[in-house]
Amino acid sequence: MNQPSTLSAPASSGSEAIAFDVVVVGGGPCGATAAWDLARAGHKVLLLDRGGRIKPCGGAVPPRLLEEFEVPQSLLVARARAARMVAPSNRVVDMPVGEIGYVGMVDRDVFDEWLRARAATAGAERRTGTYERVEHDGLPGAVVCYSTERGGDLVRVRTRLVIGADGARSGVARGNVPGAERNPCVFAYHEVVRAPKATEQGFDGSRCDVIYQGRVSPDFYGWVFPHGDTASIGVGSAHKGFSLRGSVQRMRDEMGLARCETIRREGAPIPLKPLKHWDNGRDVLLAGDAAGVVAPASGEGIYYAMVCGRIAAQTAQAFIASGNPAVLRRARRDFLKLHGRVFWILGIMQYFWYSSDKRRERFVAMCADRDVQQLTWQAYMNKRLVRAKPMAHLRIFIKDCAHLLGIGRPEPRELTP
Structure with a gap:
């Protein structure tokens, strides 16, 4: 300039x-x-x-952002229609957005x-x-x-x-x-790669993958987010000495993205x-x-x-x-x-659910619940707590308590890679 x-x-x-x-x-x-x-x-x-x-960033934005800040749809490089939550055991739970919208992705x-x-x-x-x-x-x-x-x-x-x-x-x-x-901050690192159409290991250009595994991040999570012709593969952690680059390389290997061209690498702190x-x-x-x-x-x-x-x-x-x-x-x-x-x-959730792989496993299992999925997506799209369904909140509270006590049952709709 x-x-x-x-x-x-x-x-x-x-x-x-x-x-x-x-x-x-x-x-x-x-x-x-x-x-x-x-x-x-x-x-x-x-x-x-x-x-x-x-800045290293998965680039996810809700449709409300486009409306509220007069941002054109043309800036979206992809629209994710689902999120996949990956537990320490490698069990996965898919959370389709459904009819209420999509997760916009920007570069x-x-x-x-x-x-x-x-x-x-x-x-x-x-x-x-x-x-x-x-x-x-x-x-x-x-x-x-x-x-x-x-x-x-x-x-x-x-x-x-x-x-x-x-x-x-x-x-x-x-x-x-x-x-x-x-x-306090979490340090984030990601690599933007030229994305394939799909991989046998599970990469999907219409889905955001979130990996809740201690080996990927001891206190946060890893992500693989689609950006149209590219993808963001990243991880965050506040633990000094933890290899963020090594974690990203592991995710690339396991998702069939190791040979994809790397376009850029970025790292930066994220406040907690x-x-x-x-x-x-x-x-x-x-x-x-x-x-x-x-x-x-x-x-x-x-x-x-x-x-x-x-x-x-x-x-x-x-x-x-x-x-x-x-x-x-x-x-x-x-x-x-x-x-x-x-x-x-969200701060309470992070403090409790990200503290061990045992708890991460229960957290991902909870995400298979229909009530949890519906209220999660509604809260994400609207950027506020949803209060219109008190019975759904009551059911979630009971199930949450069951998982905290270790007596929650796995949901039958969970998938395997």
């Missing part, structure tokens, strides 16, 4: 006027959505992003760039650079410092508000929000829970992965990142209008009001 000639050299002092209402650091789904919303509301926005960065390199370009079309100014720090010099606003090349001079930009949407190891968060550096504080009480607000917004247990992040970006934009507008830093606290409150209960339940 070409830099404006007036900012090709570092500023000589910090006395320049405020140049932007908001500087958004990070151009993933969260940052790009925040920049888009703010720009089309008439605010002067700078979207700062590093070049050539693609993050194309998807993220489309979102950034849309923000620019709405009026946001795009720049490529590496965030360094936020400075305060006693004058109004904050000064965002970034470099356009490694070891190059700093460019300084004054803004009313900084939105840090720069990932799980956010430099904005570490430098401005106490405690942000202690947020929302931070306790999303702002510095002055002029910095965190959002997306930087705020810890990734669903526990599932690791789903794209939809929640975009919701968080939209809430950050709404909060930013309230801050600009009022000049009151206290309104920045609304972002965390508003997000958790919408999705906090789901995150809490």
